[in-house]
Amino acid sequence: MTFLTIDGLEKSYGKVRALERISLGVAEGEFVTLLGPSGSGKTTLLMSVAGFTEPTAGRILLGDQDITRLDPEDRDFGFVFQGYALFPHLSVADNIAFPLRVRKWPRARIQARVEEMLALVGLEAMARRKPAQLSGGQQQRVALARALSFGPRMMLLDEPLSALDRSLRDSMQQELKRLHRETGVTFLYVTHDQEEAYAMSDRIAVFHRGRLVQSGPPREIYARPANSFVAGFIGGNNLFTARHDPHSGEIDLLGRRLRLGHLDPGLHCADGKVTGWIRPEALRPGPAAPGELELALTLEDISFAGTGDRLFLRSPDGQPLIASQTSGPTGPAFRPGPITCAVHPDDIGFLPARQT
Amino acid sequence: MSDTSLALPAEAPARANRRAGLMRSLETWVPRVLTWVLLGFLFVPMLVVIPVAFTDRSYLSMPVDGLSMQHFRALADPSKGWIGSILTSAVIGVVSALSCTALAAAFSIGAWLHAGRWPSLMRVILLSPLIVPPIIYAVGMVRLWSALSLLDTWFGNIIIHVILAMPLAVLAISGALGNLDPAVVRAARSLGARPPMIVTGVILPNLRAGLAASLLLSFIVSWDEITVTLFVTSRNIVTLPRRIWTSINDNVDPAIAAIASLMLLITVLGLLARLLIWDRRGAEKTNHNN
Numbered sequence: 001m002t003f004l005t006i007d008g009l010e011k012s013y014g015k016v017r018a019l020e021r022i023s024l025g026v027a028e029g030e031f032v033t034l035l036g037p038s039g040s041g042k043t044t045l046l047m048s049v050a051g052f053t054e055p056t057a058g059r060i061l062l063g064d065q066d067i068t069r070l071d072p073e074d075r076d077f078g079f080v081f082q083g084y085a086l087f088p089h090l091s092v093a094d095n096i097a098f099p100l101r102v103r104k105w106p107r108a109r110i111q112a113r114v115e116e117m118l119a120l121v122g123l124e125a126m127a128r129r130k131p132a133q134l135s136g137g138q139q140q141r142v143a144l145a146r147a148l149s150f151g152p153r154m155m156l157l158d159e160p161l162s163a164l165d166r167s168l169r170d171s172m173q174q175e176l177k178r179l180h181r182e183t184g185v186t187f188l189y190v191t192h193d194q195e196e197a198y199a200m201s202d203r204i205a206v207f208h209r210g211r212l213v214q215s216g217p218p219r220e221i222y223a224r225p226a227n228s229f230v231a232g233f234i235g236g237n238n239l240f241t242a243r244h245d246p247h248s249g250e251i252d253l254l255g256r257r258l259r260l261g262h263l264d265p266g267l268h269c270a271d272g273k274v275t276g277w278i279r280p281e282a283l284r285p286g287p288a289a290p291g292e293l294e295l296a297l298t299l300e301d302i303s304f305a306g307t308g309d310r311l312f313l314r315s316p317d318g319q320p321l322i323a324s325q326t327s328g329p330t331g332p333a334f335r336p337g338p339i340t341c342a343v344h345p346d347d348i349g350f351l352p353a354r355q356t
Numbered sequence: 357m358s359d360t361s362l363a364l365p366a367e368a369p370a371r372a373n374r375r376a377g378l379m380r381s382l383e384t385w386v387p388r389v390l391t392w393v394l395l396g397f398l399f400v401p402m403l404v405v406i407p408v409a410f411t412d413r414s415y416l417s418m419p420v421d422g423l424s425m426q427h428f429r430a431l432a433d434p435s436k437g438w439i440g441s442i443l444t445s446a447v448i449g450v451v452s453a454l455s456c457t458a459l460a461a462a463f464s465i466g467a468w469l470h471a472g473r474w475p476s477l478m479r480v481i482l483l484s485p486l487i488v489p490p491i492i493y494a495v496g497m498v499r500l501w502s503a504l505s506l507l508d509t510w511f512g513n514i515i516i517h518v519i520l521a522m523p524l525a526v527l528a529i530s531g532a533l534g535n536l537d538p539a540v541v542r543a544a545r546s547l548g549a550r551p552p553m554i555v556t557g558v559i560l561p562n563l564r565a566g567l568a569a570s571l572l573l574s575f576i577v578s579w580d581e582i583t584v585t586l587f588v589t590s591r592n593i594v595t596l597p598r599r600i601w602t603s604i605n606d607n608v609d610p611a612i613a614a615i616a617s618l619m620l621l622i623t624v625l626g627l628l629a630r631l632l633i634w635d636r637r638g639a640e641k642t643n644h645n646n
Contacts, residue, residue, distance in 0.1 A: 007621075051545075052545075072545045072546050073544075073545045073546070073548050073549060073550055074548075078546070078550070079546035081542070081543060082539075083537060085539035087544075087558055087562075088536070088537075088562055089562050098547055098549070099547035102547060102549045102553060103548060147547075187535075
């Protein structure tokens, strides 16, 4: 059942359209991530849901209540800010108690809830500290505890991990997942980091230039990108252009002319150009095994990427490709120059013809 | 020993050493002397009032035949008007400091919440008393105040002091606001707080230092103000600076040295108290952290 309904939401700043007719449903208890580069409209959408930005058109429903024009203080949404926005003059415990005092809870109940929240985020020992005396990760936990303390109808999170360093980000992702699981609250999460989105979300909504370009479970976004933006920016895939001849059913693909009947998902474009993608980890140096496709490429450069190597390749028709390889401690045994690579046809995807 | 081969052979290096030593001691002593001279220029004129306050003569002078408390007694004599002036200045100072700080806080918080062209313009207007010379301002004020029948009234004086202190108050409070993350307001709203709660529970507690600075500075502006006061007061309102001014003009009364000494004493005591309290608090904080 849809819990939060965003219906045809639009926001313009003068002539600039920040959001173009966004419609999105979020189920109760779901973890939905709004993913996109900066300026894609994801934060504008989150701010509209929070009530800080007034949409130009469209509606936001919570259950069957229209909250489009409701003041933020009446929405009962927990909001976690990029810079945490803790109250500097209040201790950790008083920060967490703030929404409870606003709601005029009895003193004993406030104290019990504050202790409960401190235990939930593991900060019992820090209750009397001021925010300035905490590390970034601890401040983030206080911000989460404060937003969760009053039992919000929903949690809105605006790039909460972007100010943390990498190792802390990974552990905070686990922490966020745990909080989501334990509280059962619906999370609407904004990020520009696709790994973060993949790691935590039940569903990802990808934004590009104010439009919602695709929404679905992380694996589906990864496996079946709806357009070249999702395939390239979000999926980290190699994008290439191929020529498809609808009469012969043949395709010119990275210097080879192939008959790939099963790869014909209604790709018929007027000019015969189609966009395809190959995942970097599916492109493998070496001769093709049976059933695989062999490509004669040129290796231009190799760079070490920690978990493996990235091979920068070029196809005979001049298109750049990247292959990622796990490698041993001695590194790869490749030299720049001609190289044979193999890819399984199932790992080549084609984007649906552009809908106009 | 192998050390001997490293020993300096001739006298020339020794002379060079002596010269270097001289340079070094000059480098130490010249700045020191300059610092003390500078401090002397700052403090000696202030200290001079103390012996003058105890003079046995009836005009401004150093004590000649002995010390006398007569000028302090004159201060305490209500018929001489000093006590009345001190009270007048104190009342005007406190009322104008409080109103000025309240107005400056209201404006600064509003401008902080709704940044834009109008708040910036307003800010320039509020800061203008810093730029316009008080004497020019005074001339304008006389005309306006006489038209409004505010000359020589409590209300008229307080308004002028509020206006004159406004730039410093706005600067002090805006400075404190500059250190506050504007996102705390959104955070408070998302947590359910309404505007009165946000102002009293979130914004003002974070401005304590700025508000204190604003109160102090605007009180000092008012306590000190003479230029405009000379133009807009006559018999009803005689502030302390005005009485000092009149007494110098009329009879060079050493009572002004006595009042200056008292003010100096109060300032020094205030600074000492502040230092002691500050130190103790600082020490407590460190202990607490340990």
